[in-house]
Amino acid sequence: MSVHASARERRAGLSLLAGTHTRYWLLIAPALFMLCVFYIYPIGRVLWMSVTVPAPGLGNYELLATSASIHKMLLTTARITMVTTVVTLILAYILAYTLVHSSPRTQRWMFLGILIPLWISVLVRAFAWFVLLRRDGLINSVLMSSGIIDTPLSLIWNETGVMIGMIHYMLPLGVLPIYANMRDIDQRCIAAARGLGAKRFEAFRRVFLPLSLPGVVGAGILVFIFSLGFFVTPALLGGGKTLMIAEYIKVQILEVVRWGLGTMLAATLLLLIGGLLAALSRLVNLRKLFGAG
Amino acid sequence: MDKHDFAEDCVNLAIERGADPSRRDLIRNALAMGIAPAALTLAGNGAALAQARKEVVLVNFGGVAMPAFEEAFVKPFAAEGGKIVLDGSGALSGKILTMVRSKNVTWDICDSGVTSLGELGPHDVLEDIDYSIVDKSKVFPEFAYEKGVVNYMFSTVMAWDTSKIKTEPTLADFFDTKKYPGRRMMRKNSQAMLEMALLADGVPKDKLYPLDVKRAFAKIATIKKDLLFWSSGSDSQSLLRDGECVMGMLWHTRANVLIEETGGRIQYTFKDGLLQPGIWVVPKGNPAGKEAMRAIASMQKPEGQIRLLAAMGNGPANPLANAQVPAELAARNPSSPQNAAVQVKVNAEWYTANHTKTYQEFLDLISS
Numbered sequence: 001m002s003v004h005a006s007a008r009e010r011r012a013g014l015s016l017l018a019g020t021h022t023r024y025w026l027l028i029a030p031a032l033f034m035l036c037v038f039y040i041y042p043i044g045r046v047l048w049m050s051v052t053v054p055a056p057g058l059g060n061y062e063l064l065a066t067s068a069s070i071h072k073m074l075l076t077t078a079r080i081t082m083v084t085t086v087v088t089l090i091l092a093y094i095l096a097y098t099l100v101h102s103s104p105r106t107q108r109w110m111f112l113g114i115l116i117p118l119w120i121s122v123l124v125r126a127f128a129w130f131v132l133l134r135r136d137g138l139i140n141s142v143l144m145s146s147g148i149i150d151t152p153l154s155l156i157w158n159e160t161g162v163m164i165g166m167i168h169y170m171l172p173l174g175v176l177p178i179y180a181n182m183r184d185i186d187q188r189c190i191a192a193a194r195g196l197g198a199k200r201f202e203a204f205r206r207v208f209l210p211l212s213l214p215g216v217v218g219a220g221i222l223v224f225i226f227s228l229g230f231f232v233t234p235a236l237l238g239g240g241k242t243l244m245i246a247e248y249i250k251v252q253i254l255e256v257v258r259w260g261l262g263t264m265l266a267a268t269l270l271l272l273i274g275g276l277l278a279a280l281s282r283l284v285n286l287r288k289l290f291g292a293g
Numbered sequence: 294m295d296k297h298d299f300a301e302d303c304v305n306l307a308i309e310r311g312a313d314p315s316r317r318d319l320i321r322n323a324l325a326m327g328i329a330p331a332a333l334t335l336a337g338n339g340a341a342l343a344q345a346r347k348e349v350v351l352v353n354f355g356g357v358a359m360p361a362f363e364e365a366f367v368k369p370f371a372a373e374g375g376k377i378v379l380d381g382s383g384a385l386s387g388k389i390l391t392m393v394r395s396k397n398v399t400w401d402i403c404d405s406g407v408t409s410l411g412e413l414g415p416h417d418v419l420e421d422i423d424y425s426i427v428d429k430s431k432v433f434p435e436f437a438y439e440k441g442v443v444n445y446m447f448s449t450v451m452a453w454d455t456s457k458i459k460t461e462p463t464l465a466d467f468f469d470t471k472k473y474p475g476r477r478m479m480r481k482n483s484q485a486m487l488e489m490a491l492l493a494d495g496v497p498k499d500k501l502y503p504l505d506v507k508r509a510f511a512k513i514a515t516i517k518k519d520l521l522f523w524s525s526g527s528d529s530q531s532l533l534r535d536g537e538c539v540m541g542m543l544w545h546t547r548a549n550v551l552i553e554e555t556g557g558r559i560q561y562t563f564k565d566g567l568l569q570p571g572i573w574v575v576p577k578g579n580p581a582g583k584e585a586m587r588a589i590a591s592m593q594k595p596e597g598q599i600r601l602l603a604a605m606g607n608g609p610a611n612p613l614a615n616a617q618v619p620a621e622l623a624a625r626n627p628s629s630p631q632n633a634a635v636q637v638k639v640n641a642e643w644y645t646a647n648h649t650k651t652y653q654e655f656l657d658l659i660s661s
Contacts, residue, residue: 069656073660136536240521240522240524241660251652254386255385256649256652257386257649
């Protein structure tokens with residue numbers, strides 16, 4: 001009797017579960033529908049165009065291997081993205097480390113300093129850098145009048161300027177994941193290492209650093225992906241001489257109307273980022289990294 | 294980011310200078326020429342006729358080009374019984390192509406340039422200009438093309454900072470960083486830059502086309518490390534104004550404003566500049582059909598073109614207008630006989646055949 005009863009309960013539970021599932025699906029159906037119509041379908045068309053315009057086939061993708069112009073642009077993109085990511089991570093790590101070890105009052109002020117730039121338009125920030133970095137800008141005039149240099153430094157209208165602007169933009173995106181990770185590190189581990197005779201630096205290197213690496217990897221992904229597709233800062237601070245992939249695609253689509261080439265590069269960027277995320281998801285738990293689960 | 298065509302830049306320029314004064318000027322000029330009253334009385338009669346005629350949608354880059362075009366083109370056409378509706382969304386080549394490809398054409402006339410002829414030519418998305426309606430004798434003949442016709446004129450000119458360069462430089466000096474040290478600026482587009490590099494290198498004006506692209510690139514490469522490249526007209530203005538550059542090649546409309554802004558510290562010359570047409574193009578399968586051609590014909594009248602010169606600095610495309618340009622506007626009019634004589638006229642056929650490829654190569658050359 002009791003066996004039957006429990007089986008009945010289980011069945012009832014299952015049907016209830018199935019019902020819940022259907023209801024959940026119904027709830028997200030509108031969002032899913034919107035996503036398909038306004039996101040999946042257009043992206044599908046972009047991918048489709050990359051293999052059909054101007055002629056069906058992989059001709060556009062062949063250019064990835066053969067076009068010197070594309071090679072040069074990809075190299076510039078890779079170089080700037082790499083340097084931006086590495087420098088941002090180093091600065092972000094130092095900032096996050098200081099942040100974690102500060103008093104709550106200092107933390108609040110530091111957070112304000114990190115978050116306010118995040119809320120300011122990227123255009124405004126680029127122009128602010130222009131004021132600081134140009135030939136008779138603040139930095140050059142201070143250095144010149146104090147006699148440290150006698151000719152103005154070329155801080156803008158080149159890759160240096162682009163990287164300064166981009167690192168500034170990326171810094172909050174680097175600090176926040178690293179900080180979130182460091183905050184969860186149990187400080188007693190470091191105390192234990194010290195208690196067992198490790199010097200300060202050794203305790204950091206062998207205990208704190210490995211524990212904080214997932215945050216660094218997460219910040220790295222975020223910054224790298226953002227930097228890859230960056231448009232405004234290179235266009236404004238590069239003096240017209242720094243051509244990265246986003247601007248290259250824009251020229252192809254809107255100006256010289258070579259849509260096949262433009263969509264091919266967009267598709268390549270998409271696949272590259274997807275591939276990077278897939279590879280990294282094997283190394284670290286991405287869901288946890290970005291706050292889910 | 295803003296797009297970087299001349300037509301759009303006119304609008305930005307006007308916005309930066311404040312829209313209202315130019316509108317007032319327009320109306321004042323119109324009244325001075327005695328056109329507005331006539332237009333107003335005729336407009337009443339025209340309205341009834343307009344019912345039967347199709348609406349013509351004219352696309353420009355919006356902003357202050359709207360009131361300027363309204364006074365220069367829309368009202369005179371209304372007086373003849375037609376109707377132009379302005380759309381300020383900007384007709385980039387990519388947008389025209391999308392529209393025609395998706396068979397959903399809503400534009401009749403687009404404010405465009407010679408490079409668009411080259412970009413869109415191979416895609417066959419433009420109507421032929423009907424020269425039985427549009428009067429070829431009312432434009433400079435070299436700027437009447439199969440798929441487009443000139444609407445106004447503008448120039449790419451060399452400007453310099455008189456606080457650093459005391460005597461008027463030549464194009465050759467632009468490429469001589471020993472004689473005049475300091476940074477220079479060019480447009481981030483091969484259009485006009487190649488011509489000026491070749492002139493500087495000693496190519497005679499009448500032997501310029503077909504452009505020797507290799508030679509032009511080699512010339513530009515000699516001063517590459519001293520070059521900056523502007524994308525929007527306002528960039529070109531601020532780079533010279535702020536002393537970031539000692540010389541620069543830019544549009545004459547921006548150079549005019551620089552003279553005012555800097556109290557004459559920046560000067561420019563039409564000598565060895567490149568005279569270029571803005572161009573009307575009609576997307577294939579446009580809704581108003583031949584009515585678009587009648588609107589283009591109406592906009593060829595000198596009066597409207599002079600109003601555009603007064604408002605935005607764009608030179609008249611109709612040679613007959615030059616005699617009527619007031620003296621105070623003539624010196625800054627790129628298409629006046631005196632100014633046109635010292636410039637080179639752009640060759641659109643060359644651009645149609647070569648621009649897409651050359652532009653890409655130019656970007657490759659300048660990107661470090």
